[in-house]
Amino acid sequence: MGLSFDLGTPINTALFVYILYSVQRIIFPSVSQPKTIPNEFKAGYSWMPKVHPPTVLFKIYTPKTLEPFSGKDGGRILLAINGTVFDVTAGRNFYGPNGMYGNFAGRDASRGMAKQSFDLEMLTPIDEPLDTLEDLKPDEIDNMKGWIEHFSNKYIICGRLVNNDAV
Ligand SMILES: *[C@@H]1O[C@H](CO)[C@@H](O)[C@H](O)[C@H]1NC(C)=O
Numbered sequence: 377m378g379l380s381f382d383l384g385t386p387i388n389t390a391l392f393v394y395i396l397y398s399v400q401r402i403i404f405p406s407v408s409q410p411k412t413i414p415n416e417f418k419a420g421y422s423w424m425p426k427v428h429p430p431t432v433l434f435k436i437y438t439p440k441t442l443e444p445f446s447g448k449d450g451g452r453i454l455l456a457i458n459g460t461v462f463d464v465t466a467g468r469n470f471y472g473p474n475g476m477y478g479n480f481a482g483r484d485a486s487r488g489m490a491k492q493s494f495d496l497e498m499l500t501p502i503d504e505p506l507d508t509l510e511d512l513k514p515d516e517i518d519n520m521k522g523w524i525e526h527f528s529n530k531y532i533i534c535g536r537l538v539n540n541d542a543v
Contacts (some may be wrong), residue, residue, distance in 0.1 A: 411421050435535040436543055439484060439502040446482035447472045454534065456484045458509070458520060461535035462527045484537060489523040490516040506539050 437454070441459065447453035453465045453472060464471045464481075471481050477494055488498035490512050500507045512520070 388498060403474045432463060432532050432534050434533075435461075437535050437537050438540045438543060439500070439504075439506065439537070440540050442484075443475065443502050447478075448481075453481045455480045455482065456537035457489055457524050457527060458487050459506075459537050460524065460527075460533055461537050463532040463534040464527070466531065484525075486520060487512075490520040492519055506537065 381394070405515055442454055442456060445452050445454035447465070447468060452463060453468060454461050455471060458463070467475075469475055471477050473481070475481075477485075479494055479496055479499065480488060483499050483502070484507060485498075486509055487500070487507055488494055490509065493497060509520075510516075
């Protein structure tokens with residue numbers, strides 16, 4: 377009765393190997409990693425990212441189609457600078473209806489950004505041709521460039537602004 381666990385017998389050997397294997401699985405759990413990240417649907421995904429990245433559609437906007445994105449309805453907030461449309465929804469405190477730059481929501485903000493003025497007269501009426509910005513002075517163009525850089529780092533570029541009659 378002394379030594380009942382005897383590696384000499386086949387059953388105990390199998391049991392011992394199984395125990396070793398189980399312990400090994402506990403200490404080194406196998407984490408299944410995809411060899412390649414699937415990019416199309418075949419028979420079904422065996423792996424999915426934890427969070428799907430937000431999808432932003434790049435679109436062409438005109439002053440009239442941009443205007444509804446003012447955030448007044450609680451929805452997305454877009455604004456344009458020098459023809460590039462940014463989604464600034466994440467900055468609702470600044471660009472939303474009660475924000476300091478709220479006038480720019482849904483609009484071409486180029487002139488205001490260039491002149492560091494957030495007044496309504498900086499805005500071109502939405503049924504008029506786009507502001508050509510031709511009269512801007514070099515330092516005003518620099519201001520605008522600074523804002524474009526800031527926006528490019530912080531927000532998502534989601535389209536281009538063109539004239540109402542261009543689409
Ligand atoms: C504004 O847009 C025009 C035309 O796309 C471009 O030539 C110019 O460099 C831009 N200005 C700035 C400050 O980005």
